[in-house]
Amino acid sequence: MSGHSIVCGAGQTGIAVLGELLATRRPVVVVEEDETNAAKVEEEHPQVHLLRGDFTDDAVLLQAGIQRAAGIVLCVDSDKDALVGTVVARQLSLSIRVMVRATDERARTRFRAAGADGVVSPAMIGGMRLASELVRPTTVNFLDRMLRAHDRSMRIEDIQVGQGSSFVGQTLKELAPSQYANLLLLAVHSVTGEVVYNPPESHRVEAGSTLIVMGEAEGVLAPARALYFSPSTCATS
Numbered sequence: 001m002s003g004h005s006i007v008c009g010a011g012q013t014g015i016a017v018l019g020e021l022l023a024t025r026r027p028v029v030v031v032e033e034d035e036t037n038a039a040k041v042e043e044e045h046p047q048v049h050l051l052r053g054d055f056t057d058d059a060v061l062l063q064a065g066i067q068r069a070a071g072i073v074l075c076v077d078s079d080k081d082a083l084v085g086t087v088v089a090r091q092l093s094l095s096i097r098v099m100v101r102a103t104d105e106r107a108r109t110r111f112r113a114a115g116a117d118g119v120v121s122p123a124m125i126g127g128m129r130l131a132s133e134l135v136r137p138t139t140v141n142f143l144d145r146m147l148r149a150h151d152r153s154m155r156i157e158d159i160q161v162g163q164g165s166s167f168v169g170q171t172l173k174e175l176a177p178s179q180y181a182n183l184l185l186l187a188v189h190s191v192t193g194e195v196v197y198n199p200p201e202s203h204r205v206e207a208g209s210t211l212i213v214m215g216e217a218e219g220v221l222a223p224a225r226a227l228y229f230s231p232s233t234c235a236t237s
Helices: 012-023 035-044 058-063 079-092 105-114 122-135 137-148 223-227
Strands: 005-008 028-032 049-052 071-074 097-101 118-120 154-160 184-189 195-197 210-216 230-235
Touching: 005 012, 012 028, 012 035, 028 035, 035 049, 058 079, 071 079, 079 097, 079 105, 105 118, 118 122, 122 137, 137 154
Parallel strands: 005 028, 005 071, 028 049, 071 097, 097 118
Antiparallel strands: 154 210, 154 230, 184 195, 184 210
16 A cells, blocks of 8 residues: 555544545555554444554554555544654654644644644634634535535545646646536645635646645546646645
């Protein structure tokens, strides 16, 4: 397996991460030491590759294919263990994307210094969700329905434009993203870091830029479109 994601910890947060990866057709390996959690994964997701072991052990991560993986998510209750896991993961792979759940917001700086690409605090996310439910309930309901729909996996996705793409230099009018799985282009993240929302048809596609689109996850990741784009491994929605 290569280009996959590794989920360390199959508690409530880890199961939610696993569910999203499976819903968007991402290959995944789960690393779990707790027998109860491991048994739950086997029962509910028998198709998932499961390793019973300590995610802070480099031998276990090597067995999970960390040197070929695109990303790793550390979903554990101990910030101390997560910090060790971050260091080990970064030592084993300089290119892998490391995401960490932080139970203490004050640990964010330490995780970043240890090599984490992203740190998520459930308390902060929960607070933002409560505020959004208060002031923009219709929007929140729309996103919930998009994420929970079983018949169609609509998602907001990152699409990386490769250096060798034949679309480099074309305008969005020439590119016409809607013809590819009926994609709706929301924004373009340029190589300089600038984000252009609702870009005009005259915007030219640059190598190394990222298109932020909404569409069916399976369509975005279809092999045929990989000839033109290189879909990233992390969905954001």
